[in-house]
Amino acid sequence: MTGGEEGPGAAGVETAAGHATPGTVPPVLTFEDVGLSFAGVTAIDGVSFEVAPAELFAVIGPNGAGKTSVFNVLSGVYRPQRGRVTFLGEDILGLPPHRIAEMGLARTFQNVELFHNLTVLDNLMLGRHHHFGYGPLSALLWLGRARRQELAARARVEDIIDFLDLAAWRRHPVRLLPYGVQKRVELGRALAMEPRLLLLDEPVAGMNLEETEDMARFVLDARDELGVPIVLVDHDMGLVMDLADRVLVLDFGRPVALGTPAEVQSDPKVIEAYLGGAP
């Protein structure tokens, strides 16, 4: 990993670099020369990158650059026409989304995709879905197994509720929550999955500064305390440049630059395509 020696993110990068260094430890995720297009629209065109353990990797780019599509490929929603994607050493292309989720890939969505009639609690409990090991019969009769597992899951979910400061909304159907809180619930649901890789698609969109700060904290804590590698997409450059260890810049589905925030920020191509004006 190209540990950032300068810039505001230096301290964090060192923490991350402490966890792993490319070359010595195999990457959690490799994305190799992936190409994806829809009738007439090329969404991803020859993108490659790797994510190291405990790395905070950011993907940025103009609207329509293909960032969300990258996430959709990773989580199995889109099937690319070419390329290879390995997660924890296993080829995941072609696997159904739920299989990939079971392997430990969790994500949040750009347009909040919560289960809007369910409470915050149930949404988070759903994050733990594949950690349960009991079947329909046990569920119908609420036998010991189901009961025990549900209780254990509840305890973990409560930890996350505490962590994300959601206690006040616990029993609210999420559809009634303000947008910003919904985004936090989504993060909570992803964390409840105990992910081995976390994808965050614009986690601070629609948040004011204060809330962005909170979210930044949560993201960093998740990475530092749980050691989960994270791929982050956002248009809030302040956040991305502060948090990310490395940044990949896409434009029209093609990679434009890949490097530390500092490197990327000063790349004229990036400035022209995305940042606009001075960095």
Add this chain to the structure above:
Amino acid sequence: MLEVRNLEAVYDDVMLVLRGVSLRVPAGSVVALLGANGAGKTTLLRALSGLLDVHDGEITKGSVLLDGEPVHGLLPAQLVRRGISQVMEGRRIFAELTVEENLKVGAHTAPRQAAANLERVYGLFPLLKERRKGVSGYLSGGEQQMLAVGRALMSGPRYLLLDEPSLGLAPTLVGQIRDLVVEINKQGTTILLVEQNAAMALSIATHGYVMETGKIVMDRPAAELLADEDIKEFYLGLGAEGAVKSFREVKHYRRRKRWLS
């Protein structure tokens, strides 16, 4: 002028969300409305555009005046015809319609200007023109946001209520939206801008309001707000010395906001 007087709004007959909000949007101005998640900004806009009903919400007190005339009993369609148009939170495009069809629905109340407005919107967002035959639901998030803004312009509104127009837009586009707002304001459209990007909003607004838990807690000219210590700290992210803080340094501790005491 669009004016809100002492407005109270309730959801589901029990949840009081707006508690006596008063606010004025003078014709020709750009007014910014800031506030944390859940403060009630969206609810206020719903009250202005007549959409509370759909959410089981209700105005229980106060009034909304358009050029001195009460309009809070009117249906959304009537309000649109009177020149109030809204960009709804969360884009809300008609995902099954094409880009162009979405825009045409926006022009429902102004069929005569449809063609001209369409050209104008395409001028603002060339990308939309490129994809005009495409099914809008497949657009990327940011593209959809452009469409939502463009659609609101199609009725040629006198008052434009923008609920977080820059949400999910790339920095370059945020700049463009900012310019766009300035531009359409110059062309005579009055704007009420709800934004989380306070720096952007206050840089173009003439006046600003800050809302917390259903109340207006600050009501000042934009320039004054920009200079306010709390606004600087809580909305602009400037430290005491005016330097930009790093997100890495944020602690889980917040100073008590002055306006709450």
Add this chain to the structure above:
Amino acid sequence: MKGVLESLIRGLGTGSVYALLALGFVIIYKATRVISFAQPALMIAGAVAVSYLVQVTGFYLAVLLSTLLIAGVALAVERVAIRPMVGRPVFVVAIITLGVDVVIRVVVNGFIGLDVRQVGDPWGLRLADIGGLVVQQRWIAMFLTTAVLVGLLFAFFRYTRYGLAMRAAAFDQETALAQGVSVGMVFALSWGLAGGLAAVAGTFVGTGQGVDQLTWIIALKALPAIIVGGLDSLGGAVIGGLVIGVVESLVQSYQGDLAPWLGQNFAVVTPYVVMLLVLLVRPYGLFGTPEVERV
């Protein structure tokens, strides 16, 4: 061969009725995403109205008046029972239409009484000979009427802004409201049109055989037709109706010889079998708009 052709033509004839019926369902669906189970009642009400009016005004005027009358009834229903439901789950609305159907049908049955009522159409069971093919005149009339009405509807949806407004309202009522679309107006329009279409369809159902208290059941044939065509497609409704009519007619004629093991009245369920087969290949029917889903 001639048998096949005649069976085909008979299929097109009954298929035209299904198509007319289907159009009413589709129009309401397009604007509200609701399948109106009140259509059967409106259809039969239309036919019964004609059967009374025809004695005074003659057939064509009776059809016109009945169309207006039933459109009016549909508008009233919409205003009283459907409009308050703007923004509510569509299935609740669908069940409401079912309640409406029950109420209207009881009233209409009162007017049907014990009889089989005749609509007094000019075609009766008379035949026409087209190049050696013997065809019932009423089938030709149905076919032409359907064609004309579909043409008019297409023009309406193509050249007025209401077609688009309907689709927008169907997709998201709140957002449509925010664009200044009067969703109530859209509802009323769709119900009015569907009511009028139901009356015309009902009249044709009654040609040649009359209507009695059980005739409403035929309106259910429109359901597989609209699924085959795609729930929100006018053209699909017509094609779906015709396909179902033709297949059913062919099955009626030949299944007994070719596949007797399917049971004696397999034709009755062929619409549903056709529907299932189409859906296996195309989950949104032949011309339905696929639901857009992306995350």
Add this chain to the structure above:
Amino acid sequence: MTRMTGRTGDLEAVAEPPRAGPAAPRARRPRGRPLLYTSYSQDMALLDTRAKKVWLALLLGVAILFSGLPDDLLILLAGGYVAAIGAIGLNIVTGYAGQVSLGHAFFIAVGAYTSAALSGDPEGRVVGFGITNMIVWLPAAGLVAALAGVLVAPLAARLRGLYLAIVTLGLVFLGEHIFKEWDHLTGGPGVGRPAAVPELFGFRFDVDSALGTRAQSLYMLMLVLLVLFAVTARNLARSRIGRAFSAIRDRDIAAEVIGVPLTRYKTLAFAISSFYAGCAGALMYTITGFFDPGSFNLLMSVQFIAMILIGGVATVSGAVAGALFITLLPRLTQELPALLPFVSADTTQTPNVFQVQVALYGLLIVLFLVFEPRGLFGLWIRVRAYWKSWPFSY
């Protein structure tokens, strides 16, 4: 709205949110019932509040007391309880999992015929195996119906919304055709066949006995079974499976991305729902003792949909309430016309009592849904909200 945070130092300064976080355990409660849990298991219990326990006990008590009602009402209620089992089943696939099924009548039929065939007279005109013990034919009816559910699920899983609704409706029509043709099993239309014999280890519920009249026995049987089926359904709803169903209903793509296999769970929903339907079908006709293949029609499916909509979607108690409402409604509307002076009792007059009854049935459904679209459950919520906030209106 400012958050109530557990960590910031200025908790006291936070304005009390209007009814925010009402049931937040371990948090300070702004207003309402004192509701303090000391463990998650208390919080997650089936009856998590005192009020619920009291209500349930009260309801059960009343239901048991009802067994002293006249026989015809008992029969009616017993029918209502069986319908409730069916409605709970439909609620699983439609209310919880969001797969609108108009095919419920078909699964009911499968259950009814399975049980009737198993317990039927081997010497009779129609198929029968003479196994009258309920312990055999009831689960069998459920399982065969569940199997039917599993068979249709793959197609159903591909379809959405009303497409699914109408396809399942097609199932009803196909089923009607099959049942009418297969008269060796069904007796044929207009003829029918005897239903399953409700016998449990030698005790017949469908004849008068020392323990009570036939109506009383049937009533108690159905009551006990309903409680059983309701409790298991509640368990299911609060388990991972019930949650996964709701997730699929609310947002299927997101559900899949967090690890819920869609097809498997849709299939499971159909299977469980059909199991309930099958059992309901088996029980339903033990009351009349006889049934006709024409009964399993669109109307029946629609009535079940109406039950869950009127009761309140995705709640077990709603399904029960809705089922009772729909089964009792005709009886209710029978009494009403007597109060209206203009309706004639003469069947040839219009309007006559019988027409008014049917029209009222339709009308009441319309009125009810227009004024309380959330159903009986919504009504209950409203009443409760009213009392909770009383005497403060907001």
Add this chain to the structure above:
Amino acid sequence: GVIRGDDEDQKAAVTTGVTNEPCPLAVDRNKGCVYLGTISDLTSGPFAALAVPITQAQKAFWNRVNKAGGIGGKYEVDVQAYVRDNKYNPETHNQVYQEIKNNVLGLAQTLGSPTTAAILADLKANNVVSAPASWTSAWEFEDVIVESGSNYCVESMNAVDYAMETYEPKTVMAVHYAGDYGADAAAGAKIAAERNSLEFTAVETPAGATEQGRAITEITKNKPDLVILTTGPADAAAIIGQSAAAGFKGRFIGTGPTWNPALLQSPAAPAILALYEQSSPGRPWGADTPGHRAMREALGNVTPNDGYTSGWAWSYPLKAALDKMVAGGDISRKGLLAAVKSLSTVDYEGMLPPEAGNYAGDPGTATFRQTLISKPDRAAPTGVTIVKDFYTGPTAQSYTMDGPCFEKL
């Protein structure tokens, strides 16, 4: 602790469904009251159009009985207090039956076969004598059911025999609904065809005028000389009209319920007048018998319909049995059933021959086997006039009733 059935201890009650109090609408308030229930298809079921006049006629019938002094001078009969709608659904039928069963002595009407089958066990268990509104051959085997007029099975046998002597057909096709009505008749046609060595085919057809395509194709393709129709009126019109339009020249004979006078206004009228005849278990509305005259007078100004005629005729055996019960002194359900079992003739006031009311013998001998043939006639009140009065064809004559016919198709 529930009061049930016959043990009911009401002050004025003589027995279940009989009171010493006068009927609510009593003619003579000094008489007691016998309550009879009616369960019919009154609103939304498939037979509503027939059921309504049946019910209406029975009301008039019993009213006339009451005016004429009631039963044995002691009781009047009420058929209006307990009328219920079954919507032709067995479950509903059973439900409403449960509702009224403890208030009535017997049933003045229980309409439909599957519906009645759903309460049959209870009727038998509690000795509830009932007049059916259906003509299925299954009732020949039930003591509690007092049927009137020949069943569909016999009616079709006679129809085929009639055609044998009139048209000498070589081939017969039965076009029929499924079940007790259609299949019962088709079975009769089949038995008669076999006996007359005719070629026989049966075509089952669903209800719905637009669903008759297959039946029409079968008819026009196979060109049978005789078609025995057991459908509803609208369907019959569709079949006859369109077959004729396609050039079919054979004969049609329909059973009773296929007819509706309004068919003569339909476009199929010419075909009907040319090709159709009707068999029926009794004489039509306009017939000149004391019973018919009384019925017309009692009903007054109604649109003629043979639903009335059947409803009226179905009531005679019950009246006879009630008379006999009161005369015998055992006023109870058991008494009524005993009275029924001892009836070997019933005075139908000429509407049916007295032997039609034989409930004493075993089915083999007691089954009534006479029917009539009528032809369409615009001048007649219900559109038909008799061409062949009550007769028994050779097939019906020699046939042994050993089970419901519909099982034999």
